[in-house]
Amino acid sequence: MINRMSKAKITKRVVDGAEPRAARYIVFDADITGFGLRVYPTGKKSWVFEYRPGEGGRSVQKKRITIGSTSDFTAEQARKVAEKLRARTKMGEDPQAEKATERKAMSVAALADEFLDNHASKKTSRTQDLYRDVLARIVLPKLGKMKAKDVSRADLSRLHLSWKHTPYQANKILVIAGSMYSYAGKHGIVPEGMNPARGVEKYKEEGRERYLSTDELERLGVAIREAETVGVEWNIRPDKKSKHVPKGDRRTVIGEHAAAALRLLLLTGCRLREILHLKWDNVDLERGLLFLPTSKTGKKTVVLNAPAMSVLTNLTRVGCYVIASNT
Structure with a gap:
């Protein structure tokens, strides 16, 4: 309205x-x-x-x-x-x-631009990044110059098949292309109901979830403590030359907030962006809760365990974000 x-x-x-x-x-x-x-x-x-x-x-x-x-x-x-x-x-x-007549002859590249600007922009920043990456890196190099109305199921099926070595990525191509053509149909860019992704069978994806063992958790804890105290040792590739590489001790010490981010990722099960974008306004230390307003699955509440509570309680507050940057 x-x-x-x-x-x-x-x-x-x-x-x-x-x-x-x-x-x-x-x-x-x-x-x-x-x-x-x-x-x-x-x-x-x-x-x-x-x-x-x-x-x-x-x-x-x-x-x-x-x-x-x-x-x-x-x-x-x-x-x-x-x-x-x-x-x-x-x-x-x-x-x-x-204009509608011209839009019917819109290229896939032009459709992708309009789709990202008018539809994908309503999604979370992470979803927007995913859409832009898949379209720019995979879809447009192969189909970008074609007229959107001329792309067939066979065209998209061949593209999907070429990524069968990574089923997850191949299926994302179908999902994003399908969403783009649904948008195009609703806005008269292609005939309504036309969607080359429809009918292309997705690959079966293996479960991507894995839990860390107790030994792995202990080793990560030791590594974080080492990183924030004596620092993490690093080396350059032997086949690369650089005039500005320090000749002394090659160690990088991470800051308080970087260490806290790693510990919160381990202790809360949150996604990376959920921790990096977390604000103090969304932290309830009294009840031991995190309120995530824009997680991948929508709004959600995370119950904090004692170690996570300890990390947040002892963390220096710098600005509105829990994990402050170095700049």
């Missing part, structure tokens, strides 16, 4: 002052009919132009075309585009229909 505000001449001051609300809304321009600033609850802002195609009239349903984001167009630049669009509609043209 989009709320509509009273009209005002849209300037940079209006753009900067448009605060996000619970629902997205549009501020329409007082000078150019149909030209507006759309504001999302996330704070994202974009330029739009609304019009009635053909001969117009209230009986004709309005169409809306997106000009671009406020980071790509200034108010004056977007205004000039809107003026041109309005002139075209007055001549009986239908810019949105023409």
